[in-house]
């Protein structure tokens with residue numbers, strides 16, 4: 512068990528309040544690629560984390576059926592094929608177009624797209640801004656216009672554009688801009704996701720090029736990887752916004768040996784900083800536990816509400832080596848969302864009074880209503896005195912707590928009380 516005592520003074524509280532108000536004001540000024548897409552982070556499922564190259568029509572159809580029956584209603588709409596959907600050979604008779612792998616996808620991409628569209632899902636494909644994809648299949652470098660036209664003719668709605676086999680070495684900004692222009696020229700709105708692993712200082716140029724850009728290397732289903740990717744991406748949080756989302760990579764909930772606590776913290780972190788919610792598990796073996804995590808409407812609501820800016824880390828605990836962190840965002844000057852994460856593999860008992868932390872100062876006729884976003888239960892309503900005395904609860908290894916804190920009018924019968932969350 513680790514114990515930490517943190518003393519905060521009033522000026523820091525005021526700072527928090529001001530910085531939240533400022534980030535709300537700045538929401539309207541953050542603009543990215545203007546193709547009408549990516550107004551909120553994308554939600555969907557991608558084949559890579561669960562299957563890698565081992566994909567085929569029947570697996571993808573099974574995943575689609577589960578999306579249609581139980582995930583679409585929560586906002587998951589993109590079904591994205593990652594590497595290995597394509598044939599090793601482009602056509603020789605016409606312009607050298609892509610062809611689907613005839614063994615894995617005998618019915619072809621246009622047919623898959625039309626099946627997905629008829630069920631109100633959207634269709635995503637992958638390729639690379641190099642001569643080959645990362646699995647050694649044909650890439651799009653030099654074929655951008657032809658491939659963009661092929662994708663549009665198949666009904667593609669989303670392109671993940673990787674960074675392997677960049678030979679000869681051409682700067683990322685040039686390769687990714689060429690494909691952006693080719694996609695735009697098709698006239699079909701295609702969400703454009705840059706997968707250049709944070710290379711070439713992409714945060715300096717990628718926002719006008721793609722709707723979203725990778726800020727990290729590949730994620731894997733371990734807490735270390737989740738934590739590393741999160742912090743690496745978080746360095747650029749001030750650049751995240753409409754049409755220019757940061758991508759710390761896809762979700763690993765349901766993969767590897769992640770614990771329940773790790774999985775829910777992973778999902779909550781991605782929701783709070785408005786990262787893409789791209790599921791990566793085998794949907795056929797989705798457990799009830801994972802389903803509960805990925806369908807949490809409170810957290811998805813934070814991720815998808817255009818009025819809520821990406822959460823920012825508060826006070827001193829904001830680096831990869833810290834034991835714990837607090838992230839805060841808000842939808843108005845009276846509604847705050849708070850995520851407290853225990854990064855360590857130890858039970859964490861903090862001597863921190865949460866109410867002194869946030870600079871939320873209820874008026875005499877108001878109380879702070881606190882809702883646990885994991886359980887969707889109102890924990891209590893507290894007047895200022897009671898609010899100031901609430902301690903942060905004990906946190907299990909790698910676990911987290913997510914709350915909404917909302918100022919509401921005080922009702923006659925409500926008296927403040929010393930409370931726990």
Ligand code: GAL
Nearest residue numbers: 559593594645646673706729
């Ligand atoms: C990596 C990429 C992964 C996956 C893989 C496919 O470069 O980061 O997300 O797409 O290639 O080969």
